[in-house]
Amino acid sequence: MIAALVLAGGGVAAWLLSDSGGDSENATAKPGPAAPTEPVKAQIKPPRAAPALKEAWTASVPPGDTLESKPLGMWHTGSSLYVGRGTGVQILDMADGRVVGSVAPPKQGMAVCGMTETPNGSGLGAIAWSTKVGAYNAACNQVSLVDTRQGGKVVWTTEFHGTKKDGSPFDTDETRLGFIGEDLLAVMTPNTVVALRTADRSQAWTWQNPTTQAGLWSNESFRTTPDRVVVSMSFGASVFRKNYSVAAIDAAGQPLWDVPTSVPAPEDGTVRLVSARPLTAVIEPSTLKDEQAAQLVVFDDTGKIARTIPLRGDFGKVESYGESMYGTLHAPAMHVRGNTMYALTEREIGQGLSPSQAIAFDLDTGTVRWVKPASQNRDSVLIDADEEGAYVLDVASRTASTLTRFAPDGTATQVSTVAQPKNPMGMGMQDIGRLENGHLVMFSGLASIGVTVYGPSTSTGPSTSTGPTAPTG
Template identity: 45%
Template sequence: MRAAAVALALLAAGAGGCGQTTAGSGPSSADTGPKAPFVPARLVQAWKAPTESGDVLLTKLMATWHTKTALYIGRGTGVAILDPATGKQLGTVAPPEPDMHLCGMTEGLTASGLGAIAWVKGDPLDPNASCDRVSLVDTRKGSTIVWTTQVAGVPVGGKALTDDTTRLAFVSGDVLAVMTSNTVVGLRPDKSEAWTWRNPGATANSYMLNWDMTAHGDRIMIMLGVEGGGPEMWQYSVAILDAKGRQVSAAPVAMPVPPRGRVKLVGGSAMTAVGGTCSGAATA
């Protein structure tokens, strides 16, 4: 899906309190809400990262990582490392092999500074592009790639399922959950496989796709999609896994979506699937 190119700006907090007030309209002594400087009145742009030119499928923002000394900005064109104070580029995360293009990235880093990146080998705009290479990155050592491995789904009808993007997320114990077209694979920091979960389609040799994935703590939420007919072109359901790749519920739970609606998983401590119609109305 095409999207507008994203420009990233780092904002510095300005002086002042929480919005405009008039005499006598300040908070009472019983008010326990946030007070200045926790919610600044205004933000002032300190610097702006340069925008990328080219196909928006390659230039759109995928994720950002933050450390005390660096800001990592991931796009389909690669990962740039910037000085968070000045915006000056400090370096990049180089692909592990030639002709590799970024196609996925963890939303953040582990407490020990580990992140993960997924790559397409070859032309990322090819209809058969496969986002199946995964690298573990140790930000404590700058842009060092610890290892790279290939993670593929289960063939259906004798044919491999491919996708030009994927989802990556860490769960308890620094296990990296890698979403493929019809499986989720847990990889330990030493690259060994901790577990593999297969969606019902992969088990039954039928076409059911892993549509989206998010994780928090010891839980992983996976949205599944099956193509159907009528006004609902796709039928969705949600499966929950624990940190060992075991499905918590006996079967995925159906997730109704309005006709012509769209749905996306939203990360957070309380994992939520948000659906909306094309007119903009949203449900949760």
């Protein structure tokens, strides 16, 4: 595993993006700007990042957190930053990192086991909770709807369960959550997808996985859009091999295809969704079989596999690792926008480590559109992507890093320089990275790093926040 993509996800860090990625691809995932107080002639899109950034503040991991306290999500709501770990959800002041509140669990001692990637357009987010079952297991079966426009107030809480073959409840220790438009919250159980109405927590519908003689297929990952849910499933054909399929359900809970689409996977391999529109998934070989290359599967509108794109070639090997070191953030290290898939290549071990490269694939043809140098001499991390291109952070020197945007046609434009933080490890040892309103926000589960926000170099700082949590309600 090469260094650049170890940073991007190879057992050390994975990046969850603000515009898609994670579990939700809602076009209305973020609250819009406040209405202007006077007429304006034109709407000017704010820059993704300031031209020069430096460490504005850090917030350390709360006491009591361990490596088992998995990073589960991060919501940016303008003035606040919601940071979710296995132990709870803190609310930080975006200006200076002070802890200004927390989201109260339904019962004392409950842990966080899932979060929506972002709040929806109404400022509502969802958090799943679990209770301990024995010494090592947990049952993730409660979800709360949270209003970020009211300081993290819990609107409602309800239970959810999967279904065993005999009809009894079936729970695991984590879940996936995502919004279907503004009115429905989709919850992925071990073998169902449940849609809850945000207005009153009532159940709109439940979709159940296909049944075999030995039981139900198990859900692996899912993605939501304003009009559908896409879910990948597996069934253990043997000790070392699983069968994988992908299904799509519309906003009314009806299957969009007659039968789920089977996706072939190698022995010990996995299949994970990358995007829902267009629908793509990555077939990933066992990490012990480095000689095998991952593949990107592109589906057509009817659910059939349109093409399979090898992720190894003359360009090297694309990093496709889709899980953080803590096992919860199933965010592929590849990002799809329109008909383009952006990624980084692994740094090859030869005479020293070669620089990583940025690469773009045309999903309509399955061909490589371009390959560009992404690093001068050290490590690169693919942080974000939007309609203008992919944003890559090059950790190129001991004094500063460079944030570059690679456009769909391959044009490279420097967006920002990022001054080296107090803790240089913080540039790479991250689990979530986002570009938010001109700031670079990074979140790591490592106790020595926590949350780091890089703001415009004219801002005051850096400062460190370790203050107590303010009371909620």
